[in-house]
Amino acid sequence: MNCFLMGATGGLGRALANELARNQHRLYLVGRDAETLGALSAELREEHGVDVDYVTADLADFDPDQLAENAVGTMGGLDAVIIASGLGDPDDNGSLDDSGVRRLLEVNMNGPVRLLNALSAHLADRPDTAVVVGIGSVASVRGRGQNMAYAGAKSGLDTYFEALRHRLDGTACRVQFYRAGFMRTPMFGDRKSILPVARPERVAEVIVRNLSRRSGTRYVPAWWVFPAIVLRWMPWAAFRRLSV
Numbered sequence: 387m388n389c390f391l392m393g394a395t396g397g398l399g400r401a402l403a404n405e406l407a408r409n410q411h412r413l414y415l416v417g418r419d420a421e422t423l424g425a426l427s428a429e430l431r432e433e434h435g436v437d438v439d440y441v442t443a444d445l446a447d448f449d450p451d452q453l454a455e456n457a458v459g460t461m462g463g464l465d466a467v468i469i470a471s472g473l474g475d476p477d478d479n480g481s482l483d484d485s486g487v488r489r490l491l492e493v494n495m496n497g498p499v500r501l502l503n504a505l506s507a508h509l510a511d512r513p514d515t516a517v518v519v520g521i522g523s524v525a526s527v528r529g530r531g532q533n534m535a536y537a538g539a540k541s542g543l544d545t546y547f548e549a550l551r552h553r554l555d556g557t558a559c560r561v562q563f564y565r566a567g568f569m570r571t572p573m574f575g576d577r578k579s580i581l582p583v584a585r586p587e588r589v590a591e592v593i594v595r596n597l598s599r600r601s602g603t604r605y606v607p608a609w610w611v612f613p614a615i616v617l618r619w620m621p622w623a624a625f626r627r628l629s630v
């Protein structure tokens with residue numbers, strides 16, 4: 387598969403890049419830092435013998451049409467588009483300034499939506515099976531005061547992916563969305579959790595294995611569906627007391 391991977395330098399992104407290369411997929415890596423992308427590309431070529439191209443783009447300040455055109459042109463068509471980027475902020479509790487809130491919205495929702503919009507005609511016209519993968523968060527199950535703009539943006543992304551699935555229904559392109567639980571990546575840091583924190587490599591294995599499966603929204607790890615249901619239906623009187 388020709389795979390476009392946004393957020394390739396992150397915790398989950400890097401694990402996905404490795405897992406895709408291990409499965410002999412051809413990669414187009416996108417991130418913000420050219421040096422890191424260059425080193426990662428060289429590592430993947432050397433270790434797995436796959437073709438890897440890369441380009442820099444900042445989701446808060448980019449031209450989606452140009453990025454889409456470059457990727458499609460360089461790869462000669464895309465079979466998989468995976469958006470593994472994301473941004474959190476410890477001050478996302480109402481104390482961020484306008485530029486901080488804007489950045490969270492651009493990286494977690496506006497940027498991915500603009501990029502997929504630029505790619506959607508290409509994906510709808512693919513003669514062979516293609517797949518789009520988005521990464522949401524269990525944070526969008528219920529809005530909490532600690533990550534307000536992040537959770538709002540991830541909810542928006544969740545809905546956009548459902549709309550994209552609806553739009554591409556009947557074409558050869560599948561749409562998969564993951565509500566990810568806690569993962570031990572730079573975003574999660576060394577925070578403690580009463581619930582298990584997954585290794586990004588394990589999550590990447592699941593996502594890559596599922597690439598040929600049908601469209602849908604899933605929790606990853608899958609057991610997160612149970613805490614999500616509890617959280618979703620918890621009465622407000624109990625939910626408001628939660629500190630997690």
Ligand SMILES: NC(=O)c1ccc[n+]([C@@H]2O[C@H](COP(=O)([O-])OP(=O)(O)OC[C@H]3O[C@@H](n4cnc5c(N)ncnc54)[C@H](OP(=O)(O)O)[C@@H]3O)[C@@H](O)[C@H]2O)c1
Pocket residue numbers: 392393394395396397398399417418419443444445446469470471472473493521522523524525566567568569570571572573574
């Ligand atoms: N970790 C968790 O517990 C957790 C839980 C639920 C959902 N998620 C979601 O899982 C996905 C992967 O996150 P992660 O845990 O791997 O986080 P991470 O290690 O912090 O990686 C985030 C990635 O997003 C990229 N990114 C940030 N700002 C960007 C921008 N302006 N333009 C382009 N790329 C940008 C980062 O690029 P740089 O390397 O250049 O910074 C990095 O590649 C995200 O969608 C996240 O929201 C994570």
